[in-house]
Amino acid sequence: MARIEEYIPIVGESVISDLRLISQELKGKTIQHINSTAVGGGVAEILNRMIPLLRELGVDARWDLIKGGEDFFEVTKKIHNALHGKSENITQKDFSIFIETSLKNMEEVNIYGDIIFIHDPQPIMLIKKKSNQKWIWRCHVDVSSPDSLVWHFLKDFIIEYDAVVFSAPSFSQRLPVRQYLITPSIDPLSDKNKELSQETIDRVLEKYQIPKDKPIITQISRFDRLKDPIGVIEAYRLVKKYNDCRLVLAGGTASDDPEAIQFFQEVKEFAKDAPDIHILLLPHDDIVINALQRASTVIIQKSIKEGFGLTVSEALWKNKPVVASNVGGIPLQIKHKYSGLLCHSIEGAAFAIKQLLNSPAYAKKLAENGKEHIKNNFLITRHIKDYLLLFLSLYYNEDVVYL
Ligand code: UDP
Numbered sequence: 001m002a003r004i005e006e007y008i009p010i011v012g013e014s015v016i017s018d019l020r021l022i023s024q025e026l027k028g029k030t031i032q033h034i035n036s037t038a039v040g041g042g043v044a045e046i047l048n049r050m051i052p053l054l055r056e057l058g059v060d061a062r063w064d065l066i067k068g069g070e071d072f073f074e075v076t077k078k079i080h081n082a083l084h085g086k087s088e089n090i091t092q093k094d095f096s097i098f099i100e101t102s103l104k105n106m107e108e109v110n111i112y113g114d115i116i117f118i119h120d121p122q123p124i125m126l127i128k129k130k131s132n133q134k135w136i137w138r139c140h141v142d143v144s145s146p147d148s149l150v151w152h153f154l155k156d157f158i159i160e161y162d163a164v165v166f167s168a169p170s171f172s173q174r175l176p177v178r179q180y181l182i183t184p185s186i187d188p189l190s191d192k193n194k195e196l197s198q199e200t201i202d203r204v205l206e207k208y209q210i211p212k213d214k215p216i217i218t219q220i221s222r223f224d225r226l227k228d229p230i231g232v233i234e235a236y237r238l239v240k241k242y243n244d245c246r247l248v249l250a251g252g253t254a255s256d257d258p259e260a261i262q263f264f265q266e267v268k269e270f271a272k273d274a275p276d277i278h279i280l281l282l283p284h285d286d287i288v289i290n291a292l293q294r295a296s297t298v299i300i301q302k303s304i305k306e307g308f309g310l311t312v313s314e315a316l317w318k319n320k321p322v323v324a325s326n327v328g329g330i331p332l333q334i335k336h337k338y339s340g341l342l343c344h345s346i347e348g349a350a351f352a353i354k355q356l357l358n359s360p361a362y363a364k365k366l367a368e369n370g371k372e373h374i375k376n377n378f379l380i381t382r383h384i385k386d387y388l389l390l391f392l393s394l395y396y397n398e399d400v401v402y403l
Helices: 004-011 013-024 041-056 070-083 092-108 124-129 148-158 198-207 229-240 260-271 286-295 310-317 346-358 360-377 380-393
Strands: 030-035 060-065 115-119 134-138 163-166 178-181 216-220 246-251 277-281 298-301 322-325 341-343
Touching (some): 004 380, 030 041, 041 060, 041 310, 041 380, 070 092, 115 124, 124 134, 163 380, 198 286, 216 229, 216 286, 216 310, 229 246, 229 260, 229 277, 229 346, 246 286, 260 277, 298 310, 310 322, 322 360, 341 346
Parallel strands (some): 115 134, 163 178, 216 246, 298 322
16 A cells, blocks of 8 residues: 555645644544445545555554444435435334444444544444544535435434534535535545556456447446436437447445345346446456546446545546536536536436547546646545544634634
């Protein structure tokens, strides 16, 4: 794994010395992150990279997981969908399952940090173990229009936290708790994002039997309805009438998402074995994702809801033109017609993809602007700095937020 000084050529010396300086202020404090999965999805992606870097900076950062059975993760998936505004039938029994598993986790998870950093709703009830620590609830999902029943259920826990972090201004809620806006980030030196040789890229294409004969349109996402792979196939079919191209829909599952396998089958059936559509259920392998992104002509992210959409930053960092829905954190990453194209419908997505395929110079310019934007705003070094300042702010004037 890359060491902190290896980021200097990318972000400059002063950024790294700032991190070193701020980290010193946190000497003696333990930061304990807690979430529900070590692999799959954006939260695990970020923590896997951030914890070692924080530790290298001298911050005692650690990471623990809660546990849950299938029934618990079925409920938390419903909660996740409902927070995204989808109507879900969440019963009293579901809430009981959530509470029961949370009580078990409260018994089993050892709280030893000075700052307890809880990610997403699954471990939210651990706040009931609060004593003299500082507690942060980090919401990674798009809560711009949450289902009110679920929001009110969670709110009873949220208000006990010392601080709440959202990814986009439109997600902030009326809460009697300090709120911070901190966008996620990508690690330019991780296996997911580092430069790859053409040989490695070709090897991956060969392995997954994707010929290089036509432009490749790709969406990388967990198989989740809210990522709208069905909509992507529909958009692709519209494009395909005018531009010969391939579609790659690639993603794995997350251990806290019980719906994924069934939905993957649904997507496969919808594609009807079309020879130019490649639907890949991937094992966890960052080099494969990296190679597929780099092999693509256009990257799409047609989510219906999106907490942030790390895949957009990942694609732009690789100098790829991106078509993505104007939802959640995506417009923070893409300024329409400057660093990518935003879309609002299947037809809009198709139109944008055609535009990029037919105007390579325009596509290149958008991609270049996109990369610069990611470099300035969405790399892990900026994210670490925001978190360090957040940690420090917890010990200062309660009424003033400097971030
Ligand atoms: N990802 C992955 N393998 C997959 C699908 C996704 O490694 O099969 C990664 C993807 O590259 C990105 C993260 O998981 O880094 C997904 O984050 P995003 O914010 O796009 O969506 P989330 O899954 O958190 O909703």
